[in-house]
Amino acid sequence: MGGSELKYIQNAFDTNRISQYGSNIDEFENSLENYLGHNSFVTALSSGTAAIHLALRLLNVEKGDFVICQSFTFVATANPILYLKAVPVFVDSEDQTWNMCPDALEEAVKHCIQQGKKPKAIITVSLYGMPFMVDEILEISKKYEIPVIEDSAEALGSKYKNRLCGTFGDLAVISFNGNKIITTGGGGVLISKNKDLKNRALFLATQAKDSKEFYSHSELGYNYRMDNVAAGIGRGQLESLEDKVSQRRKNHDFYQELVGNNEDIDLFSAPNSDFFSNYWLNTVILKNDRSKEKLKNEFLLNNIETRYLWKPMHLQPLYKGYRFFGNNLCGTLFEAGLCLPSGSNLTDDCRTRISEVVQNKIY
Structure with a gap:
């Protein structure tokens, strides 16, 4: 609030x-x-x-x-x-x-x-x-x-x-x-x-x-x-919107510093200065042997929630049979991605806990 x-x-x-x-x-x-x-x-x-x-x-x-x-x-x-x-x-x-x-x-x-x-x-x-x-x-x-x-x-x-x-x-x-x-x-x-x-x-x-x-x-x-x-x-x-946007973007800066040099994890970020994201959710793509399930489980063991990316509509049972155009990039993203803790009220203590999991278990 x-x-x-x-x-x-x-x-x-x-x-x-x-x-x-x-x-x-x-x-x-x-x-x-x-x-x-x-x-x-x-x-x-x-x-x-x-x-x-x-x-x-x-x-x-x-x-x-x-x-x-x-x-x-x-x-x-x-x-x-x-x-x-x-x-x-x-x-x-x-x-x-x-x-x-x-x-x-x-x-x-x-x-x-x-x-x-x-x-x-x-x-x-x-x-x-x-x-x-x-x-x-x-x-x-x-x-x-x-x-x-x-x-x-x-x-x-x-x-x-x-x-x-x-x-x-x-x-x-x-x-x-x-x-x-x-x-x-x-x-x-x-x-x-x-x-x-x-x-x-x-x-x-x-x-x-x-x-x-x-x-x-x-x-x-x-x-x-x-x-x-x-x-x-x-x-x-x-009345507090701009503060919340600033807080969400601060979360993104934190994740950028945390995983930016890791070749096995891609942090979803704006492609150039034309795009200003509120970073409502910070998401990552896991590459090589760093599966999303391994990262998700490591966080879960430390009582930190993550979630899957949206499952694309053309892969949903409800929409089976409707036409889809493209090369299924969104399906690939779904298979390899996770949403990380991103709330506007994420504290420094929360960030420390997240850092410890990534540094001790992932690197």
Whole structure:
């Protein structure tokens, strides 16, 4: 916690606004719009997944439509495609940012067009806080006139060429789940480019109630609005965002010093100065005989948790049979990689314990 969350939560109770109306929601959206800049219009929702679902609705994705999606991601990126009975087309990663490969993307686009259907959307991810290849992906988007949904669920505070993630896509998503760099306890936002799209998103997120004196519904809506208490947590969290980004990047500097000279371990890092990652999670690839299971077990014996990388969507039983374009780099990364302790509250004592395991057991 950042310290001021309770003040805004108390405001929700004092004003008897604890559901989906209240000043915290408005102020949270306004603060995010000011932070992001670039004519960003923010709609606060119950989850990042809900935001992706609404983004697809705003782009009129329907049953049978192709939606191109990055394979190397959490399942919440892809599931809303199935909510709408559309058809996911998965694309591999490139080796610099681990995000959507432009070459594989264009191959996928051409394939869909050959099938008689241009994709309705491209969902690209800024994985683990690392910005995607923005220029290359947007060039393809413009070339084929396919809108981009930018999944920046993990990338609040990250930048590409000094511009914040969440401002590049036609629509964008940020998550405030409990494990993200700041949280609302759960929740997310949809970022659009104009007021009309924001109003449309808000309409769909509040059960699509027609503007009448009685309850009238002409189309399908959802109960997706963020509540005023959660937004109060978000307001307090947002005040400490820059400190949390700094702390996460400090963790990366620690791991760089710890394993940077080890030929058997690659620390996932920004490819050049155009990319500014919040390093939401620090991840490593194990090479040669340094298997991920050996490293994971050594940490576990010392009561230090690590986790596997995301298992790519095209390798998930749920998505078996859907087309995949690329050379399975993301599958190789999954097989060899681990996520290391990366919380904003990682202490010097924690770093010492991690160092001891690496230096005594790994080197």
